[in-house]
Amino acid sequence: MKWTELCIYTTNEAIEPISNIIHEAGASGVVIEDRQELDKERETPFGEIYDLNPDDYPEEGVRLKAYLPVNSFLGETVSEIKQAINNLLLYDIDIGLNKITLSEVNEEQWATAWKKYYKPVKISERVTITPTWEDYQPVSTDELIIELDPGMAFGTGTHPTTVLSIQALERYIEKGQIVMDVGCGSGVLSVASILLGADKVLAYDLDEVAVESTRLNVKVNKVAQQVVVKQNNLLEHVKEEADIIVANILAEIILRFEQDAYKLLKPGGYFITSGIIQNKKENVKEGLLNAGFEILEVNQMEDWISIIAQKPEGSR
Numbered sequence: 001m002k003w004t005e006l007c008i009y010t011t012n013e014a015i016e017p018i019s020n021i022i023h024e025a026g027a028s029g030v031v032i033e034d035r036q037e038l039d040k041e042r043e044t045p046f047g048e049i050y051d052l053n054p055d056d057y058p059e060e061g062v063r064l065k066a067y068l069p070v071n072s073f074l075g076e077t078v079s080e081i082k083q084a085i086n087n088l089l090l091y092d093i094d095i096g097l098n099k100i101t102l103s104e105v106n107e108e109q110w111a112t113a114w115k116k117y118y119k120p121v122k123i124s125e126r127v128t129i130t131p132t133w134e135d136y137q138p139v140s141t142d143e144l145i146i147e148l149d150p151g152m153a154f155g156t157g158t159h160p161t162t163v164l165s166i167q168a169l170e171r172y173i174e175k176g177q178i179v180m181d182v183g184c185g186s187g188v189l190s191v192a193s194i195l196l197g198a199d200k201v202l203a204y205d206l207d208e209v210a211v212e213s214t215r216l217n218v219k220v221n222k223v224a225q226q227v228v229v230k231q232n233n234l235l236e237h238v239k240e241e242a243d244i245i246v247a248n249i250l251a252e253i254i255l256r257f258e259q260d261a262y263k264l265l266k267p268g269g270y271f272i273t274s275g276i277i278q279n280k281k282e283n284v285k286e287g288l289l290n291a292g293f294e295i296l297e298v299n300q301m302e303d304w305i306s307i308i309a310q311k312p313e314g315s316r
């Protein structure tokens with residue numbers, strides 16, 4: 001099978017929204033080549049440092065590579081992707097150079113392009129994410145392993161917004177709790193919640209592909225019995241109560257359901273928000289305070305912010 005490699009030169013800030021656009025356009029995955037990665041010391045969970053090849057990275061900014069099957073819709077799909085990326089400017093997202101190139105690759109090149117980038121990555125104290133094709137052996141007995149196929153919706157689970165969410169879940173989940181995962185994507189946060197001790201997760205996403213992806217990943221990770229996955233717009237019509245609500249979605253979307261999150265949380269429950277870019281931090285905080293939350297933590301990784309808020313004990 002022939003594939004077209006679509007290369008998009010952009011910025012770190014635009015990785016997440018452009019990845020979503022590409023997935024929605026039907027690409028079977030996104031490779032992220034971020035120049036900043038070259039300056040970081042990278043360590044595998046085994047403590048080995050491995051070097052990255054500078055030739056695999058753009059001279060500046062970020063290069064996203066996506067693979068689309070060559071068919072008669074290709075031209076149309078590429079135009080739609082370009083239009084959707086340009087529309088990001090309306091949300092104040094810096095799309096940088098926004099140069100887009102196309103080239104044809106064969107099946108074999110496509111498979112290798114993927115796999116060389118993905119290694120097991122330690123995300124938090126206890127959680128390691130490993131691609132499904134790696135035969136990964138835990139290093140310690142309390143290590144929790146999440147298996148993900150980066151070729152599926154919403155990638156590798158190692159984006160800073162996902163990492164911040166998992167690190168927060170690790171600090172706040174207590175055994176037997178109920179968690180809601182709003183905008184579940186690949187389902188990585190649902191799987192993490194169960195592995196970290198939650199009894200049940202209610203996972204929601206508006207996107208059908210994401211819902212399927214979560215269903216598959218909860219099965220692969222053997223937690224399907226405890227995760228109820230449903231296509232839903234945020235928390236619309238949801239009636240259950242939760243101990244923790246986690247949402248890794250853009251700030252604009254978090255702002256739309258802070259009050260619903262407050263209503264559905266038990267007193268003392270936590271709202272873990274992530275996916276917030278720097279300049280939207282104050283808006284999200286203000287919205288959370290207006291809804292009645294107390295802000296417990298504001299954490300940052302690269303340009304991304306995660307805010308952890310609590311519904312006060314004794315409130316209703």
Ligand SMILES: C[S@@+](CC[C@H](N)C(=O)[O-])C[C@H]1O[C@@H](n2cnc3c(N)ncnc32)[C@H](O)[C@@H]1O
Nearest residue numbers: 162183184185205206207210232233234248249
């Ligand atoms: C950044 S991804 C996060 C995926 C995953 N939770 C993670 O942390 O890696 C955001 C997800 O929110 C979903 N989403 C966006 N708007 C939504 C809405 N109104 N209702 C439900 N899900 C939504 C998108 O489809 C996408 O899967």
